[in-house]
Amino acid sequence: MGKTPIIQVRGLTAGYKGEVTLDNVNFDIYRGEIFIILGGSGCGKSTLLKNMIGLHDPYRGQVLIEGKDIVLAEGKRRLQILRKFGVLFQSSALLGSMTIAENIALPLQEYTSLPRETIDFLVRMKLNMVGLRGYEGYLPAELSGGMKKRAGIARAMALDPEILFLDEPSAGLDPVTSAGLDNLIVQFNASLGTTMVVVTHELPSIYSIAHRVIMLDKRAKNIIAEGGPVELRDKSDNPFVRNFFNRQVGEGLNV
Amino acid sequence: MTKQAKAGTGYHIAVEKEGAEHWRLKLSGSVSSANSSRFLTDLTNYLSGGPVRDVTLDLGEISYFDSTAAAVIAQIRLRLEKQGSHVRLINVKPEIQGLFEILNLESLLSERDRLIEKGPSLIALLGGASLNFINDTRFTFAYLGDVTLALGYAFRYPNKVRWNDAFLYMERTGIEAVPIVLLISFLVGFIMAFQAAVQLRQFGADIFVANLVGLSIVRELGPLMTAIIVAGRSGTAFAAEIGTMKVSEEIDALKVMGLEPTRFLIIPKVLAALITVPTLTLMSDVVGISGGLVVGVVFLDLTPWGYILQTQRALDILDVFSGYFKSMVFALLISGVGCMRGLQVEGGAQGVGRSTTSAAVSGIFLIILYDALFTLMFNYVKW
Ligand SMILES: Nc1ncnc2c1ncn2[C@@H]1O[C@H](COP(=O)(O)OP(=O)(O)O)[C@@H](O)[C@H]1O
Ligand SMILES: [Mg+2]
Numbered sequence: 001m002g003k004t005p006i007i008q009v010r011g012l013t014a015g016y017k018g019e020v021t022l023d024n025v026n027f028d029i030y031r032g033e034i035f036i037i038l039g040g041s042g043c044g045k046s047t048l049l050k051n052m053i054g055l056h057d058p059y060r061g062q063v064l065i066e067g068k069d070i071v072l073a074e075g076k077r078r079l080q081i082l083r084k085f086g087v088l089f090q091s092s093a094l095l096g097s098m099t100i101a102e103n104i105a106l107p108l109q110e111y112t113s114l115p116r117e118t119i120d121f122l123v124r125m126k127l128n129m130v131g132l133r134g135y136e137g138y139l140p141a142e143l144s145g146g147m148k149k150r151a152g153i154a155r156a157m158a159l160d161p162e163i164l165f166l167d168e169p170s171a172g173l174d175p176v177t178s179a180g181l182d183n184l185i186v187q188f189n190a191s192l193g194t195t196m197v198v199v200t201h202e203l204p205s206i207y208s209i210a211h212r213v214i215m216l217d218k219r220a221k222n223i224i225a226e227g228g229p230v231e232l233r234d235k236s237d238n239p240f241v242r243n244f245f246n247r248q249v250g251e252g253l254n255v
Numbered sequence: 256m257t258k259q260a261k262a263g264t265g266y267h268i269a270v271e272k273e274g275a276e277h278w279r280l281k282l283s284g285s286v287s288s289a290n291s292s293r294f295l296t297d298l299t300n301y302l303s304g305g306p307v308r309d310v311t312l313d314l315g316e317i318s319y320f321d322s323t324a325a326a327v328i329a330q331i332r333l334r335l336e337k338q339g340s341h342v343r344l345i346n347v348k349p350e351i352q353g354l355f356e357i358l359n360l361e362s363l364l365s366e367r368d369r370l371i372e373k374g375p376s377l378i379a380l381l382g383g384a385s386l387n388f389i390n391d392t393r394f395t396f397a398y399l400g401d402v403t404l405a406l407g408y409a410f411r412y413p414n415k416v417r418w419n420d421a422f423l424y425m426e427r428t429g430i431e432a433v434p435i436v437l438l439i440s441f442l443v444g445f446i447m448a449f450q451a452a453v454q455l456r457q458f459g460a461d462i463f464v465a466n467l468v469g470l471s472i473v474r475e476l477g478p479l480m481t482a483i484i485v486a487g488r489s490g491t492a493f494a495a496e497i498g499t500m501k502v503s504e505e506i507d508a509l510k511v512m513g514l515e516p517t518r519f520l521i522i523p524k525v526l527a528a529l530i531t532v533p534t535l536t537l538m539s540d541v542v543g544i545s546g547g548l549v550v551g552v553v554f555l556d557l558t559p560w561g562y563i564l565q566t567q568r569a570l571d572i573l574d575v576f577s578g579y580f581k582s583m584v585f586a587l588l589i590s591g592v593g594c595m596r597g598l599q600v601e602g603g604a605q606g607v608g609r610s611t612t613s614a615a616v617s618g619i620f621l622i623i624l625y626d627a628l629f630t631l632m633f634n635y636v637k638w
Contacts, residue, residue: 055507083513089507096503096505112289112292112323114292114323117330118327122322128358129359155508159288160287160288160322160323184357187353190350191350191351191354191357
């Protein structure tokens with residue numbers, strides 16, 4: 001793995017309505033890496049993601065995507081950066097008035113001039129990939145939470161983005177589907193070199209996919225641990241972090 | 256595992272023909288969503304010469320290959336096999352093989368598709384919260400700017416408008432509102448004529464009921480009633496729809512896909528309102544006048560033809576035009592405020608409820624405020 005940073009977060013201070021949730025956060029994500037963001041609920045993981053993809057402006061600091069500041073980018077430049085992204089939102093965020101197939105076709109129609117037939121084929125391909133083949137005609141409201149997540153992932157992957165942001169992709173999935181999803185993430189990363197930024201709580205999935213992990217803490221409003229999962233389990237000087245990584249698989253997160 | 260390099264800019268296709276029966280296409284370079292539609296056209300052109308028994312696609316020199324490329328290859332293959340050709344992929348690098356595996360192309364190509372039966376549908380309710388006055392004002396100006404720009408863009412590039420959505424909203428705000436608009440307009444015309452008749456009768460001025468009803472309906476009540484009904488039916492619906500999308504992060508999803516919510520969500524609604532509200536207003540005018548006509552004929556013993564002639568004499572084309580113009584402004588107000596209240600939603604489920612209430616209240620308030628302004632203005636310019 002080359003060590004070129006694809007995302008650089010510099011002195012990021014962010015939150016909602018004047019409240020500071022993240023205080024002076026710094027880290028880099030390298031090209032082709034599977035990068036995990038960990039932390040208890042409400043510690044600002046989703047906030048961090050939204051700042052990284054330019055949906056929410058930080059109070060202070062920079063987010064550089066391949067060296068370009070997304071906060072300052074506007075118009076065409078901004079679109080060029082956004083075009084590199086695929087995003088799964090925590091709430092899936094499928095468009096409720098469109099069928100699953102239309103949701104996934106949307107970015108393809110917008111950014112390619114492929115004919116209808118090929119787009120339909122791609123949509124089926126992507127749905128097949130996340131195990132939702134046959135659900136093309138369903139509306140999002142007609143799917144379970146886990147299925148919506150998977151459809152959201154298919155949409156995020158529609159254009160084979162350079163960077164994929166996944167906010168709790170396995171929340172609401174059964175262990176088998178969740179393992180399948182981990183497999184998908186690893187294979188996608190392997191064959192397309194996609195950089196993955198994943199928010200998750202699932203310890204087994206962290207061990208099986210993570211190249212590097214950061215752990216956020218609500219009180220510190222910052223990163224309290226950074227490194228590979230095994231390294232953090234064995235060598236972290238923070239007992240809380242060591243404990244988290246040493247818990248029995250399947251215990252659930254109580255941070 | 257090996258990874259593909261970054262997507263490059265171009266690809267090359269070299270055709271080697273070993274007799275008429277066996278063609279080998281050597282593909283090299285990079286195929287991704289940026290150039291895959293050209294790739295599809297090129298491949299189709301190369302292979303359009305008629306059925307070839309064996310086609311070999313050599314992927315050995317491919318440097319980058321994404322899933323749109325895989326879809327193109329799969330489709331070409333499907334087409335050729337339908338014509339009876341035999342297609343082989345050779346020199347597939349492990350990383351591309353890996354991609355084919357995740358995409359599970361084999362199963363997609365071999366099995367027929369079964370669509371899964373639908374169960375009963377669920378209805379999701381969601382919502383948001385409130386904003387202070389300063390923010391509201393600032394937001395309003397930014398929003399007005401956005402919508403104006405987007406409208407200008409829509410008029411310059413009409414083919415970029417999501418017309419399917421616009422037609423859907425025309426049906427919802429227009430066609431579905433016809434019965435209620437007609438009913439209310441008829442009743443208002445009827446009531447007004449009745450009240451006027453009682454008064455005018457004392458002076459033997461029965462026939463002037465037609466003037467009174469005609470002018471009030473066409474200049475004021477037609478546009479006003481229609482606008483109020485549409486604000487109640489559709490302004491609120493716009494707010495609820497967009498508010499729900501805001502709460503469920505759908506607006507965020509659109510933005511991150513590079514689709515501006517203004518162009519994508521708001522313009523179709525604004526255009527739909529701009530077309531339907533004036534049309535409904537004209538219908539309301541006609542039916543309101545007929546309400547008066549019924550009173551004239553039944554209670555005042557006027558002839559229908561006499562009533563119509565009197566109405567015609569009372570009305571000027573400018574009266575109709577001013578009503579039409581007003582109703583276009585009302586349409587902008589209703590749809591604009593409805594969508595804006597939706598975008599302002601914050602927080603949870605109550606937010607959406609509040610935004611719909613606020614869409615109705617501020618919509619109706621603005622309609623009446625502008626109506627007052629227009630009345631003064633038209634009076635001044637003698638319309
Ligand atoms: N839209 C919002 N408006 C106001 N506060 C918010 C909003 N979204 C999140 N927050 C607050 O920001 C903090 C971090 O939230 P979030 O990033 O969603 O946490 P996580 O994803 O780690 O569970 C929480 O205290 C939450 O209440
Ligand atoms: Mg979250």
